[in-house]
Amino acid sequence: MASNDEKVADAHKTLYEQGLQLRREVTGTGHVQRSLQNGSSDFARPMQELATEMGWGSIWTRPGLERKTRSLLNIAMLCALNRMTELAVHVRGAVNNGVTELEIRETLMQVAAYCGLPAGLEGVRVAQKVLESIREESQSQ
Incomplete structure (x- = not known):
């Protein structure tokens, strides 16, 4: 035993x-x-x-939440907490989980409304860089 x-x-x-x-x-x-x-x-x-x-x-x-939902929650929380390095990781992860650019943008818009424009604006800057990087990677394959 x-x-x-x-x-x-x-x-x-x-x-x-x-x-x-x-x-x-x-x-x-x-x-x-x-x-x-x-x-x-x-x-x-x-x-x-x-x-x-x-x-x-x-x-x-x-169980209880899909990966896609967990990704969107993480994006919102990390942006609100100003954890931009982790935000970048989770934006990429969200795309891997099937989250669309529109869903990422709308999540960040909601962050701006509830947590302040600086948080939303910084989140958009981080997410945009990650999304551009993903597009470049997919074009070079």
Whole structure:
């Protein structure tokens, strides 16, 4: 019979592995690899593990909301919180999840109405750069 510590470790491992798979599907293998490499120090590694386990393994894998909806929520929250680096990651992820440019723009318009024009304007600037980059990448393939 497994000890309580082993059960907890197994639960963390399961959530991490599920989160890692989903994180790769949404944000791309390259992004995840870079994030894990950048967070590979003894100091930073636990934060990457927590983000993968909690954010992706515990939240993104829950039933009840489609990935597309979760992406739009993240865009709104990250923009409202002025977390533009993460916003860029999640704009790309939203496109991977089937979100249209129109839906991204309308989400940012709502951010501007509820969180202020500076938040909405900055979000549009970030999203536009990401969307242009995605278009350029698709044209070069």
